[in-house]
Amino acid sequence: MTPTSECIRVLGIDPGSQVTGYGLVLASGEKLQGVAYGAWRLPARRPLPSRLLALYNAIGEAIAAFRPDEVAIEDFYVGQVRAAVTIGQVRAMALLAAAQAGLPVSLYRPLEVKRAVAAYGLGDKAQVAAMVRMLLDLPQEPAPADAADALAVAICHCLHLRARLALGLSGESER
């Protein structure tokens, strides 16, 4: 986000081992708008390479369709090594698709995302969907939960951009 831009489009992505959520948020001044959201489910029966390819293609199509200015990805903590490998692979699809599109990418840890959204109200992780609904003034809570998480990441990034702008820092968001 450059200081002159009035509106910025942030694509939030929440990588998961089975379901990966996405959500597009438009930030314009103080206003946040949730434009689109959803989730991709990896077809469980197909071999890993073609599952990753399908996800990679889906993310690329979303970038082409939504034309985000920036991408924000939920960093994560997983306790088990095997899950970490799987989610690392899924996250790599988002990182690669963003890099190929030449978009700045930011990673936010779950706690950062929670804090950003909770600053407006509730703090319970289970209520992220309710907070996202309120913040984006959506008619209903976004579903599935992965989509709500992805919107929360996008919101988190918008707030970080705004704070950086307020501090007169560079718009560079690559971390």
Place this chain on the structure above:
Amino acid sequence: MTPTSECIRVLGIDPGSQVTGYGLVLASGEKLQGVAYGAWRLPARRPLPSRLLALYNAIGEAIAAFRPDEVAIEDFYVGQVRAAVTIGQVRAMALLAAAQAGLPVSLYRPLEVKRAVAAYGLGDKAQVAAMVRMLLDLPQEPAPADAADALAVAICHCLHLRARLALGLSGESER
């Protein structure tokens, strides 16, 4: 490998958090030939997305140049979650590039690779390079070690294909 094919080209890949090795092995009957090998080092100072993109491009170029029939990737055990995420991301580049090229992909655990190579002689992991050199009749040990590991994965896959062929099983290698 179909029962009628006389020669098969296997690209072995050993994903690492900093260095990823590759090696091309041609299997023809009982003969194994090491055609090319090397390693890609991720430029440490660049941000993660562009590092992954660079690796993805390098693997894609290797597939285009070497025209392998199959890809074999070393599966791995890492004790730490953070390392697992990183190597998961690196491995995803290999999986994706192979899937995009429509190539069958096989994953082998380090112990499987070691056993396959050790069947011909030594068993010490530190001596993989020496075993690979002997098996492929190379003038010198392949370096760096990551390249030797990648050649070992390719050799492991060639031996599995041969065993499958001898048992009259399908040539399908997707695991």
